[in-house]
Amino acid sequence: MENLEFLKKIIKGKNFGEELYPALEKNIQEGVKSFQLPFKTEINKLAFEAKLNFNKASTSDMYFFNGYDATLTRSNGQEIKQSFEIKKGTGMTVKEAFNQLQGRAVLKNMKDENGEPFMEWSRLNFKKTDEKGNYLVERYNENRGYDLKEALSKFPVIELDGGDKEKDLLRSLERGNAQSATIDNNGEPIKVFFEANPEYKTVNVYDNHFKLLKHDDLPVVKRTQNDAKQDVAEQPKNSQQQAQKQADGKAQKNGRERKPRVKIA
Numbered sequence: 001m002e003n004l005e006f007l008k009k010i011i012k013g014k015n016f017g018e019e020l021y022p023a024l025e026k027n028i029q030e031g032v033k034s035f036q037l038p039f040k041t042e043i044n045k046l047a048f049e050a051k052l053n054f055n056k057a058s059t060s061d062m063y064f065f066n067g068y069d070a071t072l073t074r075s076n077g078q079e080i081k082q083s084f085e086i087k088k089g090t091g092m093t094v095k096e097a098f099n100q101l102q103g104r105a106v107l108k109n110m111k112d113e114n115g116e117p118f119m120e121w122s123r124l125n126f127k128k129t130d131e132k133g134n135y136l137v138e139r140y141n142e143n144r145g146y147d148l149k150e151a152l153s154k155f156p157v158i159e160l161d162g163g164d165k166e167k168d169l170l171r172s173l174e175r176g177n178a179q180s181a182t183i184d185n186n187g188e189p190i191k192v193f194f195e196a197n198p199e200y201k202t203v204n205v206y207d208n209h210f211k212l213l214k215h216d217d218l219p220v221v222k223r224t225q226n227d228a229k230q231d232v233a234e235q236p237k238n239s240q241q242q243a244q245k246q247a248d249g250k251a252q253k254n255g256r257e258r259k260p261r262v263k264i265a
Contacts, residue, residue: 003062004028007054010065010086015094016052027054028063041069043098045236047073050094067091082124083134100124101177102180105140106176106195107148109260121198140198148196151203156221157186157194169194178206185219 007028008021020037022180027035037052049067057064067085074080080101081167084092096106112118119142124135140146148170159165159181172179173196183190195204205213241265 006089007063007065010089010104011052011095013055013089014086014091015049020052021081024054031056031061041094043095046075048094048098049073050097055153063088070097070101072098080126081133083132093175096176102176102178104176104178105198107174107196110141121146121196123199138199144198144201146198146201148203151197151201152194154215154220155205156219158182158184158189172204183219 004025007024009016011020011024012018015038020039023037027037034053034055037054039050039052041048043177049071052068053066055064055066056062065086067083069083070081072080082097082101084097090110091106092106092108096108100106100123103124103126105121107119107121110118110120121140121144123138124139125138126135128136129182130136149160149166152169157169169179169181173194176196177196178193180191180193183192191208193206193208193210195206196205202215205215205218207213
């Protein structure tokens with residue numbers, strides 16, 4: 001019963017709900033060595049399916065939820081498939097798997113070989129697959145130096161208020177969502193969508209038609225010469241001298257002024 005309740009907790013925690021409970025209990029009671037449970041849902045009007053994989057231990061009556069095989073059907077009818085592992089109850093939720101199948105990065109709390117926790121972004125590489133047909137996973141751990149809030153702070157984002165709105169925005173982006181937010185364009189609010197991009201230590205910005213916007217076409221937060229020097233101070237010592245000259249030059253030229261109003265369709 002403890003094993004069953006533990007598996008139920010994992011299933012629910014990964015957003016598969018409680019509808020699979022009866023089938024799970026039936027297979028365990030019958031002592032089936034390995035079995036799959038089908039799951040179907042719709043996310044953002046797109047069909048998402050999964051087959052949850054369970055196996056019985058060879059030396060005991062314990063069962064394990066090893067992962068699931070997911071399929072996302074895109075709006076053009078294309079099917080994207082990927083297997084997601086579950087290790088000791090940790091792994092991608094349904095929504096996080098959906099976001100990865102959409103090509104977005106997800107931040108997860110991981111553990112190294114010594115059991116020490118660390119944070120890691122991961123994203124699927126749709127150009128490369130392994131011998132099982134799964135897309136290779138690109139990983140960017142916390143040592144890469146990607147700061148999501150700092151990347152957002154380049155723009156005058158109204159939700160970066162230091163309170164609950166900021167926390168909600170950051171947490172949503174960490175889960176791999178394309179999250180709506182508002183940029184202050186000299187008093188004129190612009191609705192956009194943000195998307196984390198740990199590979200280039202930045203964020204992707206889209207308009208309300210989900211057209212990718214160039215950063216140079218968006219208003220940015222005014223930065224002073226002192227801000228530029230502070231950035232240099234936080235860099236490794238061997239690159240500070242060169243970065244200092246660049247920062248001074250940029251600050252003297254235009255001070256990173258906020259750009260004039262722009263019109264976005």
